[in-house]
Amino acid sequence: MTAPLTHSYNLGRLGNAGDRVDFAADADQRAAIAAWSEVLSVQEFAVTADIAKLGPTRFRVAYQLVAAVTQACVVSLEPVPGRIERRFSRELEFVGARRRGASPESGGGDLVLDPGAEEGPEEIENLHYDLAGPVLEEYSMALDPYPRATGAQFVPESPDVQAGEPARQNPFAVLKSLKKPG
Numbered sequence: 001m002t003a004p005l006t007h008s009y010n011l012g013r014l015g016n017a018g019d020r021v022d023f024a025a026d027a028d029q030r031a032a033i034a035a036w037s038e039v040l041s042v043q044e045f046a047v048t049a050d051i052a053k054l055g056p057t058r059f060r061v062a063y064q065l066v067a068a069v070t071q072a073c074v075v076s077l078e079p080v081p082g083r084i085e086r087r088f089s090r091e092l093e094f095v096g097a098r099r100r101g102a103s104p105e106s107g108g109g110d111l112v113l114d115p116g117a118e119e120g121p122e123e124i125e126n127l128h129y130d131l132a133g134p135v136l137e138e139y140s141m142a143l144d145p146y147p148r149a150t151g152a153q154f155v156p157e158s159p160d161v162q163a164g165e166p167a168r169q170n171p172f173a174v175l176k177s178l179k180k181p182g
Contacts, residue, residue: 004032005132009051011059011094012127018052021131034069037140040079044068045139049131057094058121063087065135065142073149080147090134091121 007023025033025045034042048064067084 003130003132003136004036005029005045005136006130007047007132008128009049009131010127011051011092011129014051014053014059016053018050021047021049021051023047023049023131033136033139036136037069037143039143040070040072042067042069047131047135054091059092059094059129060089061092061129061131061134062089063131063135063138065138067139067142069143071144071147073152074146075152075154076149078149078152080144080149082144082147084139084142086138086142088134088138092124092129093121094127095123095125097125 005025007021009021024047025042030042030045033045034040045067046065050062052060052062054060063086065084065086065088069082069084070079071082072078073080
């Protein structure tokens with residue numbers, strides 16, 4: 001599935017003063033975001049991105065996301081309204097066509113992953129950057145994984161017990177009588 005929202009920005013035209021970009025999803029895009037994120041509806045999805053030039057090939061994008069969503073209750077399936085307000089940032093480094101490190105195929109040695117190493121900026125190969133990509137990532141992480149309607153409670157029911165029927169005995173209960181005492 002293609003991204004439900006995109007907003008391209010040319011970082012190559014960014015001046016030293018930086019830039020502020022505001023964008024919001026229209027009704028069709030909000031419907032696409034709702035389908036993509038498997039929620040009932042998205043009533044609002046607005047973004048402010050403050051873009052700063054840190055160096056000739058380095059950039060920082062500070063985002064503010066405001067979204068209003070309706071999810072289905074995990075117990076009753078009733079609509080559960082929610083609001084997401086999230087601030088986050090991404091640091092970018094334009095690397096052009098070159099790749100991070102040397103690949104084993106090029107004779108540059110083994111690829112070593114260090115989980116304790118501090119993560120650096122996101123490397124980008126194109127100055128036309130999609131500002132909406134990171135917003136969709138943060139939005140999906142901010143969604144409540146188990147939305148519950150007020151007062152909704154899960155009451156487990158035995159799958160063997162139907163209304164008005166007596167409970168069946170455990171099929172392994174007979175094995176207990178075969179056990180030798182002592």
